[in-house]
Amino acid sequence: MSHISTHILDTSLGKPAAGVMIRLEQQTESGWQLLKEAETNADGRIGSMAESDLAPGRYRLTAEIGQWFAQTGRETLYPSAQIDVTLPRSGDHYHLPFLIAPWGWSTYRGS
Secondary structure (H helix, E strand, O other), X not given: OOEEEEEEEEOOOOEXXXXXXXXXXXXXXXXXXXXXXXXXXXXXXXXXXXXXXXXXXXXXXXXXXXXXXXXXXOOOOOOOEEEEEEEOOOOOEEEOOEEEEOOEEEEOOEO
């Protein structure tokens, strides 16, 4: 079963970003379809962004990180961070973390 998990780490503070809203969307013929919205837990994690097996295709994961920086009293250039990814096949686990800081962010495929 393919599924996506995620994690947000604030690298400028060296701690997880709790309470960040993340949404998962799938590209369809008629546009982007919302699959799920969830908030990161106290450890900055969401264990699964899909309620069922994800088919091969294009997906995007958007984290509303601007709210996190505002809550922690910091200015940021980026109100959101978005991972746009193509899942090539079913049956894999895709862990897609966000590494954030007020002036930049990055991602990688974790395990």
